[in-house]
Amino acid sequence: EAGVTQFPSHSVIEKGQTVTLRCDPISGHDNLYWYRRVMGKEIKFLLHFVKESKQDESGMPNNRFLAERTGGTYSTLKVQPAELEDSGVYFCASSQPLGGQGLSETGELFFGEGSRLTVL
Amino acid sequence: AQSVTQLDSQVPVFEEAPVELRCNYSSSVSVYLFWYVQYPNQGLQLLLKYLSGSTLVKGINGFEAEFNKSQTSFHLRKPSVHISDTAEYFCAVSLGGFQGAQKLVFGQGTRLTINP
Numbered sequence: 492e493a494g495v496t497q498f499p500s501h502s503v504i505e506k507g508q509t510v511t512l513r514c515d516p517i518s519g520h521d522n523l524y525w526y527r528r529v530m531g532k533e534i535k536f537l538l539h540f541v542k543e544s545k546q547d548e549s550g551m552p553n554n555r556f557l558a559e560r561t562g563g564t565y566s567t568l569k570v571q572p573a574e575l576e577d578s579g580v581y582f583c584a585s586s587q588p589l590g591g592q593g594l595s596e597t598g599e600l601f602f603g604e605g606s607r608l609t610v611l
Numbered sequence: 612a613q614s615v616t617q618l619d620s621q622v623p624v625f626e627e628a629p630v631e632l633r634c635n636y637s638s639s640v641s642v643y644l645f646w647y648v649q650y651p652n653q654g655l656q657l658l659l660k661y662l663s664g665s666t667l668v669k670g671i672n673g674f675e676a677e678f679n680k681s682q683t684s685f686h687l688r689k690p691s692v693h694i695s696d697t698a699e700y701f702c703a704v705s706l707g708g709f710q711g712a713q714k715l716v717f718g719q720g721t722r723l724t725i726n727p
Contacts, residue, residue, distance in 0.1 A: 524714075531720075532719060533719045533720070534720075536714055582654070584655075599657055600713070602655035604653055604654040
């Protein structure tokens, strides 16, 4: 079974440009999360989708960030325009719906390898 | 609000030595506790978790952690480390509850380096 996949693995852009990060969750996982780690600091929650709906977007830093999840499958995170402080690693995670078997009920998140964003 | 403190940013140890990675949390309510590991060029992987019950939790790769409610700690231990344990380790908490342990608050991470 394929894990959570993220694209691109690394993106280098100039300040003011736009970048779109993509996440493909594990098939059948309704819950999808975005997290970010900036400058070696702690990993921070950005937002949570349940299928195509935003359940919690309290961690989104500002309106330059736009997340979508069309049809409840893959998700994109767009940064427009990018600023220097947006540099970091963006992680995507997914989990099974509530009421699933085993570990899914305990909220285990399966993480992707992350997309490293460098803004120059 | 919850917060997590990993007291050591870097821990160097010799191969086959024991190791303890420290984690303290603050929360006014009951939490779920997790340790994740990130090997070089890989994503985060769940090592172990505490939800309820026995305070000593065993995870993968010979790691274990003990939940201490009075000290609000969840330290990670391994009695004998291997070169392959070189990675960054993250402690995390979540509120859990009916909606599940879905939204994690992470510590700053501890980089474990194993020397031969």
